[in-house]
Amino acid sequence: MDVLYFAWVRERIGVPKEKIETTAATVNDLISELRGREERYDAAFADLTALRVALDQELSEFDAPLEGVREVAFFPPMTGG
């Protein structure tokens, strides 16, 4: 699936987008998997209260299932307007 990062999450992880092969059942599972991979992921996902997630471009919850999802995006709370 495509995983996208925005704002400081993108900067901390170092790429705006990557393809990730995973069998993670939920967003939380995916995060655990990524944190185990490398320090930069561990740092980016250290505080989930500072993060938001969108599944296929809809704001979602961290316990949401990933089945059928093609695009996951992680970013900080929005600051538009």
Next chain:
Amino acid sequence: MDVLYFAWVRERIGVPKEKIETTAATVNDLISELRGREERYDAAFADLTALRVALDQELSEFDAPLEGVREVAFFPPMTGG
């Protein structure tokens, strides 16, 4: 003193402005005096809840004193905007 009328009060009384010599102490006194003069005043001032008064271009109350006042205006509730 100058007495001004606006909107339907003006239409009912028939003039936009007139000079009135009076010794009325308050707005209420002036209204009583006018109502006694002619039918058109009596009709215009029949329902004071439908009227507003300004003394020297400041919104005021019907029991306000007229001493020193040069311009009295009667009109319905405003409908600007």
Next chain:
Amino acid sequence: MRVVVQDAPFDYGKEAEAFADGRHDMGAIVTFAGIVRDIAGGLDVMEIEHYPGMTEKALKKIAAEAVDRWSLGDALVIHRYGRMGAGEKIMMVATAARHRKDAFEAAEYLMDYLKSRAPFWKKEHTAQDAGWVAAKDEDEAALDRW
């Protein structure tokens, strides 16, 4: 702060642009424009009467109170009088504040006060007849929140 009372039409877009332009200190601009609505039966013309002298004083007082209460960077009120057709702009207000909440509140305050406290009266003319617009209780009630 600027208050304009005139019979001539005004250019809403240009006024809004000029009001917003060149500000580096205020992050939020709110404008309101009031437009003559076509009424049931077909409005022929809207006529607005006002009280020259008192009108300007009342609007300046209301605008100054808004500037003061919400620490506005600026405020603008333009209100027409005379005759105008459906679709024409009757009036506008604009407010500039550091943050959006203040700009919105100040604009609503300006509208609520000028609606019930500035000496304007609307008369609607249709092909059949003409009548003065009645003040609404809800407009008087709107002042209670300030």
Next chain:
Amino acid sequence: MRVVVQDAPFDYGKEAEAFADGRHDMGAIVTFAGIVRDIAGGLDVMEIEHYPGMTEKALKKIAAEAVDRWSLGDALVIHRYGRMGAGEKIMMVATAARHRKDAFEAAEYLMDYLKSRAPFWKKEHTAQDAGWVAAKDEDEAALDRW
């Protein structure tokens, strides 16, 4: 209803005028414009990142909800991304309703939602450094009233 997401500047006055123009059915127009404020220390440039695809979807959804809830005659949202200097307009919304209360409420709703629910992120660059603007608790709290 129109939603525009672009990097190019937009003409606030012209957009406001075009939005308000030719309406005979809606008596109240409200616009809001957000402007890049100069921050303490001297803002060099404001950079806005967004999430192409999701941004347009989120704004359309928010605008459609506002149109529906307040029976708006029309709604407009324009939001820029990319780099812009102090004084430049970041975004605007406009609402058209029969009465002023609805036009104001709908514009505030649009602003509250797009501020915290549309995927935009601001980064402030000064001569010294750069930092992402933190979301404010009060912006999240502003959603509670709707």
